[in-house]
Amino acid sequence: MFTGIIQAVGHISHLSESASGDARVTVAAGGLDLSDAQLGDSIACNGVCLTVVEKSADSFGVDVSGETFSCTIGFAPGDKINLEKAMRLSDRLGGHLVSGHVDGVGEVIQFGPVSDQADGSWRLDIRAPESMARYLASKGSIAVNGVSLTVNGVQGAEFSINLIPHTLEQTMLKNLQAGTRVNLEADMLARYAERLLHYVNQQDKD
DSSP states (O other): OBOSOOOEEEEEEEEEEOTTSOEEEEEEOTTOOOTTOOTTOEEEETTEEEEEEEEOSSEEEEEEOHHHHHHOOOOSTTOEEEEEEOOOTTSOOSSOOBOSOOOEEEEEEEEEESSSOTTSOEEEEEEOOGGGGGGOOTTOEEEETTEEEEEEEEETTEEEEEEOHHHHHHSGGGGOOTTOEEEEEEOHHHHHHHHHHHHHHHHHHO
């Protein structure tokens, strides 16, 4: 489980793909402290929960399945990625509960400053897959490339977010542009609420 508060920016330093379509991916950890990381620990890489299978002082290796490659982005050699170690039960929940299980890949519609002030916020508009539209709510939470963000407005499967300068400085979201694809994870509470309503409706029909 994660909070969506990014701890460091790393990059994909090596990818070794097998005939099956799976791959061993080596991540240069940037400023992420790996001193307490153990084999078997989970680290969110651009919002994808992955298991550490190799570790050095400044990098770690993960096995990525073909299934994960088919429904996420951000694992090409050289790609810079947002990193977050799994939260402890005693940690403050500064963002929202993020599982690291990507619901879909969206596309940036536009991204730019809200005003002409150099230190102002930026507006990010994203088109999510239609299947995610039901999980999007104004003032609700969403994870974009692993970053916990608040939805400001929704129209269908399109939604807008305001990013403060701190978020731009500390994450790779600052490199987004129109057409960039991003990993999206809906608020897990929305998924459970949908399942509960579906179950109640089925009971009523029975």
